[in-house]
Amino acid sequence: MSAIVAFISIFLLHVVTVVSDTIPQCLSLHSDPSHPISAVTYFPDNPSFPPILEAYIRNLRFSSPTTPKPSFIVAPNHVSHIQASIICCKKFGIEMRIRSGGHDYDGLSYVAEVPFAIVDMFMLKSVQVNVEDESAWVESGSTIGELYYGIAEKSKALGFPAGVCHTVGVGGHFSGGGYGNMMRRFGLSVDHIVDAQIVDAEGRVLDRRGMGEDLFWAIRGGGGASFGVIVSWKIKLVPVPQVVTVFRIEKTLEQGASDIVYQWQYVANKIHDGLFIRVVLSPVTKMGKKTIRAKFNALFLGNAQELLQVMNESFPQLGLVGEQCIQMSWIDSVLFWDNYPVGTSPNVLLQRHGTAEKFLKKKSDYVQQPISKTELEGIWQKMMEVKKPVFTFNPYGGKMSEISEMETPFPHRAGNIYKIQYSVIWQEKGGDVASRYLNSIRSLYDYMTPYVSSSPRSSYLNYRDVDIGVNGPGNATYAQASVWGKKYFKTNFDRLVKIKTRVDPSNFFRYEQSIPSLASAHSISLVSE
Template sequence: MSNNKTLLLVIIFCISSCSYIPNPTIASDSSSDFIRCLTKKSVPHWLIHSRRSSSYTPILKSSIRNPKFLNITASTTPLCIVTAKRTSHIQAAVVCGRRHRVRIRTRSGGHDYEGLSYRAEGRRERFAVVDLSGMRSVRVDVAGRTAWVQSGATLGELYHAIWSAAPGLGFAAGVCPTVGVGGHFSGGGFGLLQRKYGLAVDHVVNATVVDARGRLLDRGAMGEDLFWAIRGGGGGSFGVVVSWHIRLVPVPPTVTVFDAVRAPEHGAVELLAKWQEIAPRMPEDIMVRVIIDIEPRRVTFEAMYLGTCDELLPLMRNQFPDLAMVRSDCNEMKWIESIPYIHLGRNATVADILNRSSISRVNTKSGSDYVRKPIPINIWKKIFTNLQQVSNFGQFQMFIDPYGAKISSIDESATPFPHREGVLYNIQYITYWNGDANGTVALKWSRDLYKFMEPYVSKNPREAYANYRDLDIGRNKVVNGISSYHHGKVWGEKYFRHNFERLAAVKAKVDPDDFFRNEQSIPPLFE
């Protein structure tokens, strides 16, 4: 894709031989017919991995990040995996899928918290996976301060490419370098630059999508409704986003990272209670987030400041004096160095963010909340008391990210991501356990904590972050072959608030037969 030429508006794949089939249920029932169709559409056989292939299981497991999903007999697995190398391979999968009753799920980085990019919970769901890990090019336009990045790239690969081309530029997205760009952008994408620059999707200026008819569309061809929907409306609902055109952001020569660790018995809870009112109102150049660990018991105030330690120290003394930050807490570095430092540790190098492998050794369950009113200190003390029970079966963390500044100044209808003005912070809950993948005790504890938090977090709806996908808050029900809007609202308004109805209307327009679907995909809303 040239930076100096306009993209082709529409590429219609095999228009003479692949007619649009409105109802995929009228076609053949054989997965072998689907595979034969792929080969006829020039998808090389070595890119098609059926259940009979020796390559199937290793590829399926290659980017499963959560060990509880490694038992591939525990849930419905794909009929085959297409390790796409070209856009035409994705188009072939869609066209052949419609023809032979095989839906498509798309996997980029594999971090989907419920594994819905590569597994299904219903055993009647016939689907194939298009794995995009082989489509991960990044092309940086230094003069234009933009880049085209394919959905199979990881955040680490994107950051590294930007830094290699233009050390003075960066991008506002997450801290985990192995997260796939496709899924991250599809849900919104926040990180340590969010208070300065907003979300990843706030900087998407174009994209290419293979739609439910197998067409490749850019922004002009897909229309503003679909372009709006893919920028935060969740992955797996509207098509396969092949690539994203993003606007880069300036970063200073030096940033300062600090970690101030405090124990509960040494005032950590009191500091946390003060932090929740201070952090969202701090200047946009600093973000101070909180990480709560149970083993060992500690509260970490982790921050990145877009400037030097000499500039940061007086700011912290003025804004958050009770934290008592000192110069030895400072770690000055280049912005690109902060990526491995924050996520991988102080001994990690920039080269380490190119490593795509990141499989947890323990089972995990995640959830999320948004907080719009400060939680009273006596409730925080009860939370810490409850957290002590976790040591009986595993571990637990809370990641708490402050909002305010840029992320909160954008209208909540500008993108599907609605958690903007009025949000103090987001909470991510992660429960870890070994052994039994079902995690009966761990999951009960996790759900009990979520229930305990209900009075103190956002209400009507109780909000959640789409990229921290959680089937506990609701799942789709298929009625007459189509995902029910009524059932989808249960979880959909938690992720998207008032934007959910518009997303469902876009779905009805671009994918009325619900070809792209999973247990939490956007259902169509018909007039």
């Protein structure tokens, strides 16, 4: 009898080997036959391959004929498609990139220099809101706009603290931290995640209990793509008032912008925690003369009368008056902050492709001491000398100062006055053109060195920036990865490495800025206990 069993086992193994000797066959073998994976798999000879690939490339720097293309794309609409993709990428030695929206500034979720496949989550976009317990389950392929729309459909008294650009994908946004204009009252998106569903490197589907608290900690700000494919998130919604107030005020240098921005640094992180005032700075030409325009965008979780009282007491330098205050619902404020005209229908939040894509590069910094007026004026001069830069100052304080930097992998909490996003965007094609713009933003970043955090000079994970360091090919060492890892995660990087080593020892989920596994073949440096 044992000989027969052995023969059958060998025969079945042979059949499986024959059946799965190509990628399509392997994918079909390991996915649920009631949800055919062939219907959502795209190879380069498929006419749908180019539009599927291009649909969520938001940065045209990674959309050229010479940009490396994936061996195939799977756009899962069932969890078994993710499981099969992991199994078959392992079998055929193909690296996996996980894309949930495409707002990946340096293209790490859809470009690689080695054979790779993309698991594109855009079909997994369910948003299920439970008003009774003030929670929602949202799939990683949803956009922030779809989440906001789903919440507003069910309740006018609930919202969620996340980003202001509605086309950003939930998966990447949440797993990197996720901030927006309610962060001073409520903190980050990750501070309100209470459960998740992940497919790990072994193809297991795990919820919070199944994955354990360490892995659940890691994916809330440590970059989910280092640890698995996050299918969905359970979030706790937050209360929003029936009426919120917004304003947008512009000042040039000739209108006192330097003095106002200087003073903003002393109040923006200390003012009423329901008030978020962002400053967007850019060089413009007025009356034939170059100058700097400072745009003050604000959201206040209250009515105009309350806002005017707060501003008159704490920030009179801006000169806010009642006529500049616009009262509206929270969902309408989402549209205002996304630069839609007042009165626009929330239905636009369901549109995933609102504007033409551009070439871009972005970087980030944290400011911990106010920059002097003289130094600000030097920055303005430098901005006017280079190619079309934009600086965005995002204030901290409030709830952000109350949460420990070790509560989640996102460490940039107390001690920061504001975060800077550096941005340069262009439309002209050509490598020489790109080099000029890239050199301009890098020179500005270098210029800002004396005014920002140090040891480490910190960066925000969701503003992916390969300039600060990348892993080498294959399995990165701790030393290689810590160059960029300490900038994103500070001391939390070591805990992330330990968790990665335990949950994905073979380092299957890897890319240029993935957390390394110390158990992988060539990772020889150790983290001290």
